[in-house]
Amino acid sequence: xxxxxxxxxxxxxxxxxxxxxxxxxxxxSTYLYWYKQEPGAGLQLLTYIFSNMDMKQDQRLTVLLNxxxxxxxxxxxxxxxxxxxxxxxxxxxxxxxxxxxxxxSLTVIP
Amino acid sequence: xxxxxxxxxxxxxxxxxxxxxxxxxxxxxxxxxxWYRQFPKQSLMLMATSNEGSKATYEQGVEKDKFLINHxxxxxxxLTVTSAHPEDSSFYICSAEFGRETQYFGxxxxxxxx
Numbered sequence: 001x002x003x004x005x006x007x008x009x010x011x012x013x014x015x016x017x018x019x020x021x022x023x024x025x026x027x028x029s030t031y032l033y034w035y036k037q038e039p040g041a042g043l044q045l046l047t048y049i050f051s052n053m054d055m056k057q058d059q060r061l062t063v064l065l066n067x068x069x070x071x072x073x074x075x076x077x078x079x080x081x082x083x084x085x086x087x088x089x090x091x092x093x094x095x096x097x098x099x100x101x102x103x104x105s106l107t108v109i110p
Numbered sequence: 111x112x113x114x115x116x117x118x119x120x121x122x123x124x125x126x127x128x129x130x131x132x133x134x135x136x137x138x139x140x141x142x143x144x145w146y147r148q149f150p151k152q153s154l155m156l157m158a159t160s161n162e163g164s165k166a167t168y169e170q171g172v173e174k175d176k177f178l179i180n181h182x183x184x185x186x187x188x189l190t191v192t193s194a195h196p197e198d199s200s201f202y203i204c205s206a207e208f209g210r211e212t213q214y215f216g217x218x219x220x221x222x223x224x
Contacts, residue, residue, distance in 0.1 A: 033212075042203055042217040043154075088153065097144065098205070098213060100154045 004091060006101040013109050018076040020104045022089035025070065029091040032065060033098070034074045037086045046074070046087075076106075084108045113137055114206045116216035123194055124224055131189045131219045133204030139184035140206035144213065145177075148201040160187045194223040 003025045012018045024032070033048040049056045049063045049072075056063045062075040072089055089101040113136040123129050133143055141162050146154040158179055159167040166179035176198075178190040187206075191198050199222050205213040 031212075035215075043205075043215040045212060045214070048212060097156055097159055098146075098154075099156065100146075102153045 004089060004099050004101040006087075006089060006104045008102065009105050009107070011107045011109060012079050014079060014081060016079055018074075018079045018083070018106055018108075020074045020076075020087050020089075020106065022072040022074075022101050023070055024072065024089070024091045024099075024101075026091055026099070027067075027070065031092045032063075032072050033090040033092070034061075034063065034072075035088045035090060035100075037088065037103070039085075043088070079106075079108050081108045081110055114204065114214045114216040116202075116204055116219050118219060119217060120220050120222075122222045122224065125195050126193055128190055128192045129194055129221060131191070131202055131204075131221075133187045133189070133206070133216050135185045135206040135208075135214070138206070138208060140187075140208070141184060142207040143181060143187040144205045144207070145179060145187075145189050146203045146205070148203060148218075150201075154203060157189075191221065194221070196223045199223045 006022050031048050034046045035043040036046050037043050047058050047061050049065050054065050060077045064073045086103045086105050088103045090098045115134045117132045143160040145157045147157050148154045156169050157172045160179045160181040162181045162184050168174045181187040201218050203218040205215045208214050
């Protein structure tokens with residue numbers, strides 16, 4: 001599979017912005033995704049971006065894509081305690097298989 | 111939105127037994143489903159791609175005789191862990207393809223092999 005990497009941990013104070021970064025290797029990726037996983041639960045799709053876009057905003061979420069550097073980021077504005085979770089980026093391959101990053105554990109400090 | 115279910119959500123079994131996990135797309139048809147495995151505090155690893163009516167495609171390093179996949183209908187794929195051993199204990203998650211741009215994930219099945 002492809003390599004998708006993320007930093008493992010991020011801590012922010014409630015009300016601040018969080019930025020979670022992701023790098024990938026597959027230059028043929030068509031879509032890139034962000035998923036949220038709360039403890040003991042499955043995956044929740046947060047947002048996705050088509051590879052010909054460089055930004056997508058959805059309420060508190062902003063996705064930035066630098067295709068040249070193969071870098072994807074997720075910015076969460078006004079981070080709340082309920083945002084504490086593990087965030088996975090994923091890219092889809094030619095057969096629509098998903099390859100996930102290592103996950104970033106976000107801790108929001110009240 | 112589209113819903114994918116998995117059954118069972120929890121299973122505990124003795125070493126050497128086989129366990130079947132079901133993945134269903136509840137309100138849409140899915141030609142393709144995927145099976146993932148997640149170890150504690152680790153990422154999801156794609157195990158195999160399940161196509162309705164044909165043999166599954168396994169990722170490198172995944173034993174096809176150990177993890178049997180059957181995609182008999184457009185709404186059901188099953189994963190059978192044969193002769194389970196403690197190292198097979200994991201969180202298994204399926205997903206169903208919904209259009210080109212997304213997959214919907216099931217809630218996962220926790221398998222504990224004693």
